[in-house]
Amino acid sequence: MNFRFLIIFFSSILFFSACKKEGCTDSTEINYDSEAKKNSGCVYERILTIKEPVIISDSAMNTGEIEIRIVPKANDRRFYLNEVYRENNDRRFRINKFKYFVSNVKLGDKSTVKANITDIELIDYDTSSFLSETRPIYDHIIDGKIKAGMYNRVFLGCGVDPIWNEEYAPNDYPTDHPLNTTYTNMAWTWETKYIFTSIEGEIDSDGDNTYDRSFFMHTGFNELYSQVILPIGEFEVKEDSKTIINLELDIIKVFAGLDIATKEGQTHSSGAEQLEYSRTIQTNLANNIKFVGVTYE
Numbered sequence: 562m563n564f565r566f567l568i569i570f571f572s573s574i575l576f577f578s579a580c581k582k583e584g585c586t587d588s589t590e591i592n593y594d595s596e597a598k599k600n601s602g603c604v605y606e607r608i609l610t611i612k613e614p615v616i617i618s619d620s621a622m623n624t625g626e627i628e629i630r631i632v633p634k635a636n637d638r639r640f641y642l643n644e645v646y647r648e649n650n651d652r653r654f655r656i657n658k659f660k661y662f663v664s665n666v667k668l669g670d671k672s673t674v675k676a677n678i679t680d681i682e683l684i685d686y687d688t689s690s691f692l693s694e695t696r697p698i699y700d701h702i703i704d705g706k707i708k709a710g711m712y713n714r715v716f717l718g719c720g721v722d723p724i725w726n727e728e729y730a731p732n733d734y735p736t737d738h739p740l741n742t743t744y745t746n747m748a749w750t751w752e753t754k755y756i757f758t759s760i761e762g763e764i765d766s767d768g769d770n771t772y773d774r775s776f777f778m779h780t781g782f783n784e785l786y787s788q789v790i791l792p793i794g795e796f797e798v799k800e801d802s803k804t805i806i807n808l809e810l811d812i813i814k815v816f817a818g819l820d821i822a823t824k825e826g827q828t829h830s831s832g833a834e835q836l837e838y839s840r841t842i843q844t845n846l847a848n849n850i851k852f853v854g855v856t857y858e
Contacts, residue, residue, distance in 0.1 A: 625798040627678060628805045629666065629703040629715065631850060633659070633686055635812040642687055648764070648816055655772070656762035659812070660685035661846060662739065662747065662755065664722040664786075666703055668798070669714035676712070678705040681725065683739040683747065696744050697737040709800040715791040715808075719847040720757035723783040729753045749781065751831070757781045758842060760815070766822035776826030780839035785830075787847035796855045807853040814849040815842060 633640035636647060640656075648654050663682050667675040685699035720726075725740060731748060734741040740755070742748040747756045758780045763772035791808070798804045818841050819825040828838040 623709045623800050624706045625709040625800045626803040627705055627707055627798055631684055631701045631808045631810050633810050633812050640812045652765055654762055654764040658761040661758035662721045664718040667716040668712040670712050676707040679703055681739050709798050711795055711797055713795045717789050720786040721755040723786055726755050726783055754781055764822050774822055776821040778842050779829045780843050781830050785840055785843040787843055789847050789850055791852050793852040803858040805856045809851050809853050811849045815845045817845050
């Protein structure tokens, strides 16, 4: 074979191949070249479609009504304001005001998922309308709607969440909101912060049937905010009925470790000593909310 001929032959093929015009041979693209013989440099233009987020409303979810009731007890019976009870030292006393904030009330299931019931609620054992006809009535019931299903824990914070307490903007909320202090009086006059718990009453300090000493506990400040987790066993929030979680608070045990007939029963949380009295009240409050049972209506 003539090797010179072969060299010329293959060189010619390479030459003609190299001379083919390069360009975009894809007719669907914006820089398509009908004369191009070799595909190169197509500009692929695509329109990015941004999908709107899908918002699932409550109506699109199987939800159930829920109530959490924190019922007060004293001396093994239902507690009511202005009735006479005996405290830890067996002295007669009565309470005319008892209210406190709970925050971040949620239910938990077997996973780490938590269903929010309410951000903030004022528990007030005074349900009279003594200020005005339009005064919001607060009570011991926390209500809301959550996804129907199985749950086994209750989460709640005793006090005002530190974020809202630091923000302290009572006028930014409608008058019937717990954090608007127009009717609740749950704010300091000497500090721009919320009062977490307010308890006021009288005690017969010497046993002569005369209520001779007043006591008051106004607690607050972020460091006293307490988280309560109640493992209550698995239960179902039903779609077709109201689920009621019954809790109890032992009022007498809220004063444990304090003699309310002395200076220990008078605190505005100002100063180190009073702050410790308030800490005892907040800790006792958180520790003595107990689970009773679940019922349905």
